[in-house]
Amino acid sequence: MRDGIKSALSQLEQECLDCGACAEVCDLLAELTDSPGELARRGIDVYLAYSCFLCDRCAAACPLELRPSALFAARRMAAVEKGEIDPEEYNYLLPDRKEHVMQLYRSYCGIDYGDLEAEKGAEICFFPGCTLMTYSPVLTREVFKRLEDECGCRGMLTDCCGKPLSQMGLEERAAESSRNLVDKVKCLGVKRIVVACPGCYYYLYEILGQEEIEILTVYEVLDFTEITAENAPLCTVHDSCPDRFKGVFSKGVRAALKKSGFSVVEMTANRGDTPCCGSGGQVSHFRPELAEKLIEVRLREAEKSGARVLLAYCLSCVLNFATRPSGVKVRHVLNLLLGLDEDYSDVKTKVLKILENAG
CATH class of the missing domain: 3.40.50 (Rossmann fold)
Structure with a gap:
């Protein structure tokens, strides 16, 4: 992912037309007097780096399909590497730390999925994503039950995909999280993963794309019956x-x-x-x-x-x-x-x- 960001940043520096199309759809870019291309060539500070939603609405508006978000993502990685930001201050947000906010919430509310954890031989697994399994356990269990009945789902993967770490600029920790997940999936013999969260879905494609594992959304797998x-x-x-x-x-x-x-x-x-x-x-x-x-x-x-x-x-x-x-x-x-x-x-x-x- 680091290489992809660097490549997109280089392209931004060289090809940005300074046309302003991105600023028309982004409040942050509209605040700035310089175009993304100019900012990429000049550089930005840490405050600005963590002011971008990394949502790529700017890229969708760009006539050349450039990614201004790469500028902000790259600067976040640099801020971590240079010690300009202390990740320890944000441990409550980071899923690879024991007492992050979602783990605390699940512990406080007695939310546990030990009975659904995927075991070796579970070829079809459900990947709900951190947010869904934390804040909507009823919905998470109902989706799992439907998947179990309709497609033979045999377990749930409760790991984090690593995306929150990557967005913070913690690429090494994100890479470690991704490696652990890939190793776990291969060890279990998982062949198909059914995903509920769009963020997880696309991130899993990036880290599991070479592993010949089918990744599907719940909307592709479940048969939603008609209502009145x-x-x-x-x-x-x-x-x-x-x-x-x-x-x-x-x-x-x-x-x-x-x-x-x-x-x-x-x-x-x-x-x-x-x-x-x-x-x-x-x-x-x-x-x-x-x-x-x-x-x-x-x-x-x-x-x-x-x-x-x-x-x-x-x-x-x-x-x-x-x-x-x-x-x-x-x-x-x-x-x-x-x-x-x-x-x-x-x-x-x-x-x-x-x-x-x-x-």
Whole structure:
């Protein structure tokens, strides 16, 4: 991944047209007087490096398909290597540390998946992702049960894919996390992994792409039966940043909703043009005002769509939107498709209390 970032940064330095197309869709770039190409040639400071959501909406807008996010990702790696940022200050965010926030939450709430852990010979496994298995254990277990019944899933992988570490600039720790996961999957003899989180899905493709392991989404595998359409609320879908270019989840989710009798009205910005929910790149911990602005704008757009329910297929997106008062109900897509109505509005409040007690 480091080589990919360096290559994208070099391309940005040499080919950026300074046309401003990226700044039209990104509040951060709009704040700056220099283009991404100029910034790449001149360099940026640490504060700016951790102000980018790494969502690649800028890349989607670029006529040359350049990636300005590479500038910020590369600077984060440099900041870690030069000791300009102390990772120990952010251990509560990092999944390779024992007492990170999600582990604390699971311990506090008594959430455990020891009975579902994949064992040797489990060729088909479910990979829920850290956020889903932490903050929605009911949904996680229901999805596993459906996978067990419908496709012979025999275990769950509760590891982190390593993406949060990479986004922080901790490439060595991310690489170690990825190696451990690859070794585990090979040792268990896993042939197929079914994924619920779009971030995990695309990251797993990067680290397992050479291992001949099939990676599928839950929307490709599960058979969502039809419901009574007359009682189905009008929905709108917030698409996830990692799905921006390939659209595997956005297509699968909309197909599943249609099959189940739900109608979807699109917001003005959808699929590849969708803005970040505010959780990308850990920016909410460095520039919370930028994250808050994105959240408020998106909620207002959902209200204007006329939908009664705002859906997302990434639980991080759901948690960001659910904690703010709005005129739409916020739910995970799987909540609707599986008939499990969960209220996520107080999750982040509970997280803060747990961190306060732990600190």
